Amino acid sequence: MIGFLIQRILQALMVVIAMSVIVFLGVYAIGNPIDVMIDPASDQALRESLIQRYGFDRPLYEQYFIFMNNMLHGDLGESFIYRLPVLELILSRLPATLELALTAMMIATCLGIPLGLWAGYKPDSLSAKAIMGFSVLGFSVPTFWVGLLLIMAFAVELGWLPSGGRGPTTEVLGMQLSITSLEGWSYIILPAFNLALFKLGLLIRLTRAGTIEVMSSDFVRFARAQGLSEGKVVGLHVLKNISIPIVTVFGLELGSTLAFAVVTETVFNWPGMGKLIIDSITVLDRPVMVAYLILVVFLFVIINLVVDLIYGQLDPRIRVKAAS
Amino acid sequence: MSEAVLRVKDLRTQFKTRAGVLKAVDGVSFEVGRGRILGLVGESGSGKSVTGYSILGLIEPPGEIAGGEVLLNGQDLTRLKSEAMRKIRGAQIAMVFQDPMMTLNPVLKIGTQMIAAVRAHDRVSRKVARGRARDALAKVGIPSPEERLDSYPHQLSGGMRQRVAIAIALLHNPAVILADEPTTALDVSIQGQILAEVRRLADETGTAFVWVTHDLAVVSSLADDICVMYAGRVVETGPAADVIASPRHPYTAGLLASVPAEHEPGTRLPQVPGSTPSLANLPPGCAFAPRCAKAGPACTTTPPVQHFEDGRTALCNYPIEPVSCQPLSSTSTTYRSAS
Structure with a gap:
């Protein structure tokens, strides 16, 4: 088991290093951020001094090593726009996305597994066919459109729920969370359901x-x-046997929900990481983009590691293979 | 024969398919007494397994029991509602399946599966259930049963798994155990051990067994009585030794003739010509007639059940005359009790 764990952690490290190179090169290829940052009317001397200050005049590999060195020291740079350390900026947005993604996954799991079990248990029944029809809608109708419909129905027409934004937060374990209050739930339920639909x-x-x-x-x-x-x-008997594909998809979907809840966050004006990254891309806020992508890589690597460990718990035959 | 615990009367199970109604079991009757072993013999597709599932009420649509009675200690199981039937299944009548690789859930420990089986019928604590599971494993000759409870099925050999399946069937001391070709997938030596174990269990616990098999060698060494099936019908019944020594139905005779052990090495093995007919287009009358050397004009109508003076029956117009001598040249070990 320990050997398996070490092997997986080494693999994870390789993935992180490879991804850091790809992310760095990719972002470098987008262009020189200085041109976007400064006033087009400013003179060449100011431009040169800024380029020198951010180290853009150095060779690419040197820039990469400086970046990696800083990252290992926990320094992912400073946002060009917000003038704040990037890590702090992202972490301040993380709880909002985290609670939205987890609530969405909870809705998807608590509804999806029982409904799927029923549809598989009585596949010829009318209710099972209705469930399957609904599931087709779930992942074929575009998220943003369903989001708009939900707002139209529950916020505008019925007036039951707020149309967007996030409820009041309280601090739990150093994180600002809104799901601690009933009012917070009234804000989160629509975007969470919208996000859950596909899953x-x-x-x-x-x-x-x-x-x-x-x-x-x-x-x-x-x-x-x-x-x-x-x-x-x-x-x-059935639940334990079908749990492996479910855990796989759950892990993948949790990762992608955390990383790419952008559309839902935009539609519902949810102050999460997705909105931050979209804003950063439009203004070429390079440190935020790089840090965000690295964070996403970490998230996926960790989720996959946990999923692999759960596999071993769910199916003893996998444990045997891993040990040999 | 002692009082029958299980009596099947004129059981009919059919499957409604697009090709028409398939009569997989067509008027099957037999009975088995306490502590006795009945061998239900036939080729693939003769309706043996479907008979087993019908008795347990495990026939799923499009199949259905169309008629007949399954009397367990006088109670007709075919009339029971599903919950009442569930309470009998596993408690009073249990089943063991053919492939020990497939019948145990690969992702659950043996103990978990056995505890669930105990608690399906008795409201006892997990601890008590575990104790009973351990005792059942010991009863079927599994070494260190306590450790085996914490094993997963893939950690056991095929023979051990089948013993576990038999132990599960024994958990509630059922009156009858239906065994559907339980030793077919096993090595011959392991098969021998399990047959001996089953014979001992039948004698000691009084459990009646219905042993479904296509293997006449197994039946000849294990069963007290034989019931031969062909195309959904019982074609011959009688005490195992008598039927094997002197078959009355031509089909039984053909099956016995094609057992390799009974023949000179190097000579051509006699076979029953042709193959099992499809249930979708059975010939009218006797289903075996097209393959039968003795078939005559009367065979185009359903033959009568012939009762013979020694309590045997055969479904045939032209039964074979009994053989006077007893050429039971079986070289295999016999597990039959001396009764």
């Missing part, structure tokens, strides 16, 4: 496919022959 459709289909496959297996028949109730058959 909900995906989880329903995945759970259904797995359930149909496992229901026809010999061990389900054997479990029934032992007189296990249908609830036990599904809850014990």
Whole structure:
């Protein structure tokens, strides 16, 4: 187990290093940020001095090593626009995105798995067909459009929920969270549901496919022959067997939701990381872009590591392979 | 024969398909007494397994039980509602399946699966259930049962897994265990051990077994009685030793003739000509007639059940005359109890 863990952590490090090179080169290729930052009317001397100050006159590899060296010391640079350390800037936006993404994943999981189980358990029933129809809508209708519809229906027409923004926050474990109050929930529920819709459709289909496959297996028949109730058959035998693909997709989707909740955050004016990165791209705020992408790489690497570890817990046969 | 614990009367199970109604089980009757082993013999597709599933009420659509009775200690199982049937399944009548690789859930520990099986019928604590699981494993001859409870199925050999499956079937001391070709996937030596174990269990616990198999060698060494099926019908019944020594139905005779052990090495093995007919287009009358050397004009109508003086039956117009001598030249070990 320890060997497996070390192996995976080394792999993760390689991924992070490779990604840092790609991100750095990619952002470098976009162009010289100085031209965007300064007043076009300013003179050449000012331009030169700024280029020198940010080190853009040095060779590319030198710039990369300076950047990596700073990063290892926890310094990801300073935003050109906000004049704040980038890490601080991103971390101040992280809780908002985190709570939005986690709430969305919770909605998708708590609805998607039971609905998928039912649709797979009684695939020919009318309710199962309705669920499948809904799941197709879930991942084929564009997110922003559903978001607008939700605002139209619940905020404008019915007036039940606010149309955007984030509720009042309280500090929990050093993070500003809004889901601690009922009012905060009234703000988060629409964007979270909007964000959950795609994942909900995906989880329903995945759970259904797995359930149909496992229901026809010999061990389900054997479990029934032992007189296990249908609830036990599904809850014990089926759920455990279909959990591996579900955990995989859950991990991937959690990562992408955290990193790319941009559309929903924009539609609902949610002050999260997605909005920050879009703003930074439009003004070529290079340190923010680089730091954000590195953070996303970290997120995915960590989530994948956790997913791999959970695999071993879920399926003993994987543990055997990993040990050998 | 002692009082029958399981009596199947004129059981009919059919599958409604686009090709028409398939009569997988067409009027099957047999009975098995306490502590006895009935061998249900037939080729693939003869309806043996479907008979087993029908008895347990595990037939899924488009299949359905169209008629007949399954009497377990006098109670008709075919009339029970699903919850009442669930309470009987596993408690009074259990089943063991063919492939021990597939019948245990690969991602759950043996203990977890056995505890769930105990608690499906008895409201006991996990600890008590675990104790009972351990005792059941010991009963089927599994060494260090306590450790095995914490094993996953893939950590056990095929023979061990099948013993676990039998232990699970034994958990509630059922009156009857249906075994659907449980030793087919195993090595011959392991098969021998399991057969001996089953014979011992039947004698000691009084559990009746219905042993579904296509392997006559297994039946001849294990079963007390034989019930031969062909195309969904019972074609011959009787005490195992008598049926094997002197088959009355031409199909049974053909099956026995094609057991390799009974033949001179180097000579051509006799076979039953042709193959099992598709249930979708059975010939009218006797389903075996097209493959039967003795078939005559009467075979185009359904033959009567012939009862013989020694309690045996055969579904045939032209049954074979009994052989006077007893050429039971079986070289294999016999697991039959001396009764």
